[in-house]
Amino acid sequence: MSAPVVIVGGSLAGLRSAEGLRRAGYAGPIKVIGNEPYLPYNRPPLSKELLSGTGDIDEIYFPIKESVADVEWVLGKAATSLDIQEQKVTDLSGTSHPYRALVIATGLRPKPLPVDANGISGIHVLRTFDDAVALRKQLLPGVKVLILGAGFIGCEVAATAVKAGCQVKVVARTHEPMQEALGKTLGREVKRRHELMGVEFVKGASVFGLIGDGHVERVILDSGVIYDADLVVVAIGSLPNTEWLEGSGIDISNGVLVDGGLRAVSSNGTLVENVFAVGDVARYVNPLFDQVPRRVEHWNLPTETGKRAGLILGKYLNGESIAEMLAEPFAPLPSFWSDQYDMHILAFGMTYLADRSELVAGEISGECVFEYFRNDKLVGVCGIGMRPTIQSYRTKFLLP
Amino acid sequence: MIKVEVDMNKCQHYGQCVFEAPTVFKLNAEDKLEYVAEVDDSERDNVEAAVDICPMQAIRIAQ
Structure with missing residues (x-):
């Protein structure tokens, strides 16, 4: 055998x-x-449906x-x-x-909190089903949530937490949320929509330390600013x-x-x-x-x-x-999507390789499509809504 | 013939299936998924690929 x-x-x-x-x-x-x-x-439902509901693992x-x-x-x-x-x-x-x-x-x-938590509880990450269950129990009305990182996970958790009635702050290393993937222009629009829903964005590089008696009460950013927080979600990459x-x-x-x-x-x-x-x-x-x-x-x-x-x-x-x-060349076309509130983001390609993006359809304040270029070569497409248009780009990514 | 079922309560209209089996699935002008419920056996590989790539795991092949 x-x-x-x-x-x-x-x-x-x-x-x-x-x-x-x-x-x-x-x-x-x-x-x-x-x-x-x-x-x-x-895993995708972990930051959305499973995080807002009571769903069990059987469903996923x-x-x-x-x-x-x-x-x-x-x-x-x-x-x-x-x-x-x-x-x-x-x-x-x-x-x-x-x-x-x-x-x-x-x-x-997930990358862990960049500083020693010194045994202070209330620090969460989101990768596994168990992570989602631990976090969703805490997302209650009025709870002050501080999210470190404004990437996909950070933004999706922010949207879910705001809908649950939490007070949400997002600490972002970049100027705009999801900036690496979406570019500055679309990132700024995503930020505007989050802010309309009550999310507050704070520019800050990292965390200096935590304050709390057993459970987290305040977070000190390395800029020296201190924020109240009942729980911290670490979403700074993996x-x-x-x-x-x-x-x-x-x-x-x-x-x-x-x-x-x-x-x-x-x-x-x-x-x-x-x-x-x-x-x-x-x-x-x-x-x-x-x-x-x-x-x-x-x-x-x-x-x-x-x-x-x-x-x-x-x-x-x-x-x-x-x-x-x-x-046969291995050339899979990457695709990503994200749902935040009624905003449906869909992309194909490697938008984060781009040096510029261009609005090619719709209006940025509503539904829109952006093309992403590196050295004038199309490397990605991304938009809000307008999925049939975005879909139609799939055939435009060709092997040289 | 194979029978295609999509759980429209689960489907979030991401359209990933469209690329795998374009003769079976499409997104209409309202961004909503439409599909053919009964397709020829020759589409089996494509529909299976669509089942695998559905982010919401909403597609099934009924025997």
């Missing part, structure tokens, strides 16, 4: 990898090792297809080390898991979960470097045999834009990377040629 394909990471990218293996005809054993105690579930589980019904799930056990010579993964409980091939899908975790790969020889300088076939690359630039990486943790070149390997944290990419890795690995394990699949 040969060792299983081990997938480390029990979320969307891990699931899609398992499905891809089966689709390629690989019928051997598959084992998924997951840090969280849950089967794969959908991904369906488990028949093809992967026989997968072995080892849940609630983070992987702690990898030995690529011995071909085994060790988990938190010390159990070792030999593998025939490995798929790394360990994703991200970190790839790669500590368990230290010493393995894999290039983990920023996530796991992979080639166009999602095969892991070692620190000396050679391919690591039988090891793949997918989802938010993977860093790869997307030839639609340039030759710079990047981690891209958009929802459609765990599916795109997982499917492809599973198909290539499955064919390879079956002894079939993978040359043809590898020759």
Whole structure:
């Protein structure tokens, strides 16, 4: 009996990898090792529907297809080390898991509060179902919420918290919310709409310290300004979960470097045999834009990377040629969306690579579409409402 | 033939399915999703891709 394909990471990218293996005809054993105690579930509702309601995890589980019904799930056990010579993964409980091939899908975790909380409670992050449940219990009318970070999570939490009747302040490092993704012009409009709903934006780089007797009462920004806060949400970005790969020889300088076939690359630039990486943790070149390997944290990419890795690995394990699949460029079109109040933002491409944006349809105060350019080449499209128009751009992102 | 079902209470009209199966799904002028409920077996791969990529997981293939 040969060792299983081990997938480390029990979320969307891990699931899609398992499905891809089966689709390629690989019928051997598959084992998924997951840090969280849950089967794969959908994260976008965590900052929206699940955060405002009372919904349970049953509502957001991904369906488990028949093809992967026989997968072995080892849940609630983070992987702690990898030995690529011995071909085994060790988990938190010390159990070792030999593998025939490995798929790394360990994703991200939120960056923590940049200062020591000194045991003061009331500090939240939002990545997992448990995070959402812990936070939503506290989002009560009149509660003073201070959100660090004005990216997607920060803005979505702000909208949900305001609707729950909280008093919301957002501390932003950039001038406008979601500025990196939307640019200044559209970012400013998003800010205006948040302000109309009662959200207050504060420009500030970071936090200097917390004041509170057990529970947070006030937050000192590094500008010296002090704000009252009943709870703090830290939404200042995320970190790839790669500590368990230290010493393995894999290039983990920023996530796991992979080639166009999602095969892991070692620190000396050679391919690591039988090891793949997918989802938010993977860093790869997307030839639609340039030759710079990047981690891209958009929802459609765990599916795109997982499917492809599973198909290539499955064919390879079956002894079939993978040359043809590898020759096909991996050029998935990133897409992101966000719902805040009645504002529906949708984008395709890599808007944050742009050096300028241009309003091409609608009106900024209502529904609108912006094109994003880098060196006069279209790299993204984003808008509020007008989704059929934004959709129509999908075919405009072509390989050089 | 395969039967396509979309839970319109879940659907948020993101239109991600449109790209995967453009002959089955489309967004109308009001930004709302419209779809063909019964499609040929030749569309199965495309509809399965749409099921996978739906952010709200609102699409199902009924046997």
